[in-house]
Amino acid sequence: MNLPDEAATIALGARLARALRPGLVVWLRGDLGAGKTTLVRALLHGLGHQGRVKSPTYTLIEPYQAGGLELRHFDLYRFQDESEWEAAGFRDEFDGHNICLVEWPEMAQGLVPEADVEIGLQIVPHGRAARLRAYSEAGKRCLNAL
Numbered sequence: 001m002n003l004p005d006e007a008a009t010i011a012l013g014a015r016l017a018r019a020l021r022p023g024l025v026v027w028l029r030g031d032l033g034a035g036k037t038t039l040v041r042a043l044l045h046g047l048g049h050q051g052r053v054k055s056p057t058y059t060l061i062e063p064y065q066a067g068g069l070e071l072r073h074f075d076l077y078r079f080q081d082e083s084e085w086e087a088a089g090f091r092d093e094f095d096g097h098n099i100c101l102v103e104w105p106e107m108a109q110g111l112v113p114e115a116d117v118e119i120g121l122q123i124v125p126h127g128r129a130a131r132l133r134a135y136s137e138a139g140k141r142c143l144n145a146l
Contacts, residue, residue, distance in 0.1 A: 009035050012130060013042025019145035020047075022069060023096045027105045030121035033075075035128050036103045039119065040071055040073050043101070047071075047074045060088065071099045076107040090113040093105050117142055 047067030116139035
């Protein structure tokens with residue numbers, strides 16, 4: 001999917017917001033600056049979140065309530081090791097009710113549950129490209145609703 005500008009990324013986030021259901025695990029992949037946090041911000045605003053949406057680069061997780069949903073935005077770029085995962089209680093956030101949006105899931109490989117949906121963002125000459133894949137029935141329902 002071609003995303004020629006930030007407005008296209010925001011539109012994708014808004015469409016995705018309408019398709020989310022409790023318990024989904026969404027992996028967000030892409031290089032620094034590819035638009036992962038922009039997509040999450042658009043998704044949250046699409047659900048009606050009025051406040052600031054910041055990247056959890058240093059906190060690793062930011063919780064949100066929006067549109068009657070519980071969301072957890074993870075940025076695992078600075079994640080260190082398994083003991084940090086356990087000490088922070090991250091396993092408990094993947095409870096089948098929270099929607100977990102996970103940037104840099106590969107940094108906690110083997111700890112982060114498998115994705116229902118994976119969104120790969122890539123910088124291309126004329127904007128961004130997005131690749132959306134479903135890995136579960138819930139993920140397929142989500143992407144079919146787009």
